[in-house]
Amino acid sequence: MSARVQTYPINGTSVGISKPVEVGHAHGHHWFSTLHPIGPDLLCEVVTTSDTAQGKWPGLLYLSRDAGESWTTACEIDSFAHTSVPLDDTRILLLPYELWPLSPGDRRNAAADGTIITNTDGVISTESVPVKFLGFDRDLDEYNGDELFLLTCGEVVRLNTGALLTTIYGRFGNRTARNQYECIAVVSHDGGFTWEYPSIVASWEDTRGAPEGPNESSCSRIPDGRLMCIYRVGSGRENPYHIGISEDEGLTWSAPKAIEPWSVLPKTLTLPNGKMLLTGGRPGIMLWICEDGTGESWHAINLAEHHNNALKDTTLHYSEACVLASGKDPLANTTSYTGMTALGDKEVLISYDQLGNGWSGSPGPWGNYDTVFVVRATFD
Numbered sequence: 001m002s003a004r005v006q007t008y009p010i011n012g013t014s015v016g017i018s019k020p021v022e023v024g025h026a027h028g029h030h031w032f033s034t035l036h037p038i039g040p041d042l043l044c045e046v047v048t049t050s051d052t053a054q055g056k057w058p059g060l061l062y063l064s065r066d067a068g069e070s071w072t073t074a075c076e077i078d079s080f081a082h083t084s085v086p087l088d089d090t091r092i093l094l095l096p097y098e099l100w101p102l103s104p105g106d107r108r109n110a111a112a113d114g115t116i117i118t119n120t121d122g123v124i125s126t127e128s129v130p131v132k133f134l135g136f137d138r139d140l141d142e143y144n145g146d147e148l149f150l151l152t153c154g155e156v157v158r159l160n161t162g163a164l165l166t167t168i169y170g171r172f173g174n175r176t177a178r179n180q181y182e183c184i185a186v187v188s189h190d191g192g193f194t195w196e197y198p199s200i201v202a203s204w205e206d207t208r209g210a211p212e213g214p215n216e217s218s219c220s221r222i223p224d225g226r227l228m229c230i231y232r233v234g235s236g237r238e239n240p241y242h243i244g245i246s247e248d249e250g251l252t253w254s255a256p257k258a259i260e261p262w263s264v265l266p267k268t269l270t271l272p273n274g275k276m277l278l279t280g281g282r283p284g285i286m287l288w289i290c291e292d293g294t295g296e297s298w299h300a301i302n303l304a305e306h307h308n309n310a311l312k313d314t315t316l317h318y319s320e321a322c323v324l325a326s327g328k329d330p331l332a333n334t335t336s337y338t339g340m341t342a343l344g345d346k347e348v349l350i351s352y353d354q355l356g357n358g359w360s361g362s363p364g365p366w367g368n369y370d371t372v373f374v375v376r377a378t379f380d
Contacts, residue, residue, distance in 0.1 A: 004310065005019070008301050010289055015379055017287075017301065017306050021070070021374050022373055023071045023351065024062050026369060027363060029362075031047055032335055033045065033046050033353055034351070035374075036084040041119055042063070043063060043092075046062065047059045047080050054144070057097060058078050059076070061124060063119075068343070068376060079094070079112075079115055081114070081152060082152060082154075083152050083153065083166055085164065087192075090120065093129070094114055107139040110134075114128070114129050114131035114192075115127070115128060133168070136197045141174060153217055154167035154168065155269075157227060164188040164191070165227070166195070167229055169181050169216065170182060183214035183231045184201065187250065199252060202244055211234040214231040214233055216264060222295060223293045227249065228244070228245055229246070230268055234263060235282055236263055237283060237326060243296070244257075259296060263281070264280060264281070264335075265280060266279070267340040271342070271346065275289055276289070277290075281336035284303075284324075285302075286304075306375070308323060316354060319333050319366065333354060333355045334352060335355070338350055348377050349374050351373065352372070
């Protein structure tokens with residue numbers, strides 16, 4: 001990536017953050033980016049529609065064949081998703097985001113079309129395929145017409161048995177209160193096409209002081225081998241992420257514990273050297289680093305501030321409220337949703353968006369476009 005790298009000292013070591021590289025931009029909505037390795041290449045997936053329940057969320061796929069140095073538009077996609085599962089060296093499976101009953105009237109089993117993405121020497125093709133979520137022990141609530149209140153969001157972790165685990169969230173019951181979310185673990189034994197319910201990571205009853213029950217989440221394996229799940233319980237700096245630990249491969253989880261970082265859709269990753277990484281924000285866009293192996297103590301790097309310092313074009317800058325990451329931004333110029341993927345043992349790529357007109361879609365006071373960027377973070 002760009003030779004211009006800013007170095008940030010962290011506890012006697014350093015982190016190098018590269019100059020931002022643009023992935024793509026557009027009028028209207030062009031936001032909520034995610035990153036997905038596919039063989040030796042990378043895909044950046046971007047939502048091109050408004051932030052409202054709609055069944056399938058159309059988007060764009062961008063392809064990088066040089067580890068994020070440059071990007072080309074690959075294709076449109078009719079069903080965005082946060083989560084992908086590698087199938088082989090050329091294919092990944094995007095899980096569906098919103099879900100429907102497996103059969104009419106069934107509120108304990110859900111299904112929707114996922115997307116198999118194939119990379120054939122830089123040519124991207126897509127294919128719809130059914131994905132199922134089965135065996136919930138209570139009826140799920142209703143969501144957006146005939147859908148079930150069940151949404152995918154978290155990373156995929158391979159268990160010691162070889163099965164896969166991810167975390168999703170939903171609401172149980174019938175027209176339950178908006179904030180009564182529960183963070184749920186699901187396991188797949190067939191490579192990501194069928195998921196079964198083993199446990200609740202955390203319930204709204206465990207976080208009654210928070211404005212939201214546990215919802216958007218990210219799961220990773222921490223240095224001592226246990227599983228760690230970090231999840232959202234609200235939006236704003238006054239609503240920090242909460243953490244749960246599993247010592248039995250996701251069957252049970254520790255009680256929720258608040259940590260300092262905040263607040264929407266966390267992304268987590270553990271490097272081979274034991275450093276634990278977390279991206280997110282709202283307000284702001286942050287990279288947090290944990291070196292204690294527990295997920296309880298974090299050091300912050302302000303990516304919004306880095307972005308402004310690295311780019312001369314002020315039309316691409318973030319607002320002062322975003323950079324300060326304090327208070328409420330009346331017209332947010334980022335979702336604070338990020339993507340993150342490893343590039344090697346000591347490097348990760350992070351994606352984020354810059355919005356021209358907040359949730360209304362560009363153009364606007366912060367620019368003519370919504371733009372997605374990536375930066376490379378390199379660790380000692």
